[in-house]
Amino acid sequence: xxxxxxxxxxxxxxxxxxxxxxxxxxxxxxxxxxxxxxxxxxxxxxxxxxxxxxxxxxxxxxxxxxxxxxxxxxxxxxxxxxxxxxxxxxxxxxxxxxxxxxxxxxxxxxxxxxxxxxxxxxxxxxxxxxxxxxxxxxxxxxxxxxxxxxxxxxxxxxxxxxxxxxxxxxxxxxxxxxxxxxxxxxxxxxxxxxxxxxxxxxxxxxxxxxxxxxxxxx
Numbered sequence: 001x002x003x004x005x006x007x008x009x010x011x012x013x014x015x016x017x018x019x020x021x022x023x024x025x026x027x028x029x030x031x032x033x034x035x036x037x038x039x040x041x042x043x044x045x046x047x048x049x050x051x052x053x054x055x056x057x058x059x060x061x062x063x064x065x066x067x068x069x070x071x072x073x074x075x076x077x078x079x080x081x082x083x084x085x086x087x088x089x090x091x092x093x094x095x096x097x098x099x100x101x102x103x104x105x106x107x108x109x110x111x112x113x114x115x116x117x118x119x120x121x122x123x124x125x126x127x128x129x130x131x132x133x134x135x136x137x138x139x140x141x142x143x144x145x146x147x148x149x150x151x152x153x154x155x156x157x158x159x160x161x162x163x164x165x166x167x168x169x170x171x172x173x174x175x176x177x178x179x180x181x182x183x184x185x186x187x188x189x190x191x192x193x194x195x196x197x198x199x200x201x202x203x204x205x206x207x208x209x210x211x212x213x214x215x216x217x218x
Contacts, residue, residue, distance in 0.1 A: 001030075003038040015045040024054040028108050029133060039108070040101040044094070052088040055104075059084075065136050073153035079161055080107060110159055118152040132156055 007013065009030065010023050018024075027034075027042065043051065059081040066074050084104060091097040110132070117135035120127040124147075130138065135151060142148050 001032055001034045001038060003035075003041050006034060006038045006042055010042070015042050016047075018042060018046045019050050019054075021054055021057055024051075024058050028058070028104075029112065031112065034108075036102075036105055039105045040098060043101045043104070044097055048088065048091060048097075052085060055084060055088055056081075062136070065140050067139055067151050070151060070153045072157055076157055076159060080159065083161060115156040115159075117156050120150040120152075122148040122150060129155075 001009070006027075007015075010018065010026055012018060012023070027039070059077070063074065063077055063081070066077065084100070084107065087096075087100040087103055091100040112131055112133050115132040116129045117132055118127055118129050119135055119138055132153075135153075138146075138149060139151065
């Protein structure tokens, strides 16, 4: 799916009209293949604050639809959410926005196509494998009275989270990158060596040895 087709799918005329929850949900959940370039182009001109708020709302909705016993998977989604929100909030320039779009595209591929969750019917006993998005949809239907299943998310836990994509301190309450935490980390690094009176290992070792009292064992 190219950009023109994607705009038509989202029912908007240009990327700057991308502003509602439904737009992000449609973009992430579309069962058809979306080209990487079209995906990135759609997100390139979306207002940073709007995109972050939509992303936070989407993941909040996703998290409440995870089975209670799937604690490891819940933690994984929390980490993915943290990573993407941090990247979104830091995507002020075009290069940073492109990197964020790359990571969100990678999440979409895993979420809709590449992941595997094993769902076993508690009544029929039959088991099938579904992508994460379909397994969570099945669980939501279960809560509405449909057939119950057992869910095995173990194969879906291998989502690769790069260190650089989870290094942004994100405050859920404040809805922003915690710059104070970043500054504090930088200050801690800077205080390891006193710029005025640097202490080098071994510089005073000889003096300390001379002054130290030698114990007598007699």
